[in-house]
Amino acid sequence: MTKTLLVDYIAEETGLTKADSARALEAMMNGIVKGLKEDGKVTLTGFCTFTAVKKAAKTGRNPRTGEAVQIPARVAATIKAGSKLKEALN
The missing domain is CATH 4.10.520.10 (IHF-like DNA-binding proteins)
Incomplete structure (x- = not known):
């Protein structure tokens, strides 16, 4: 599954727009990177x-x-x- 397909899936499952889903996914990935760097x-x-x-x-x-x-x-x-x-x- 690509990032685009994952964004589409999140939008479908949550009722969020694709733009909001993309922002949510990006925030999650950034949070994981931040957590790895800090902790x-x-x-x-x-x-x-x-x-x-x-x-x-x-x-x-x-x-x-x-x-x-x-x-x-x-x-x-x-x-x-x-x-x-x-x-x-x-």
Whole structure:
């Protein structure tokens, strides 16, 4: 499902306009990013948990040349499904 289809779904389910649905979705995504930056974790109980994970710098290889390249340290996001989401999918 794309962001556009999700906005359409939210509008259909809530009776909001597509513009309001898009703003609500954008606010939610921004809130998740803010929570990850500030607290390192965002939990939507029963649905999922987003966690910011620090990845160490490492040496990789350029697949075309085989040359070693340094990959800098970074922060990545992980998502773990909650119990209600797992139930809904199975």
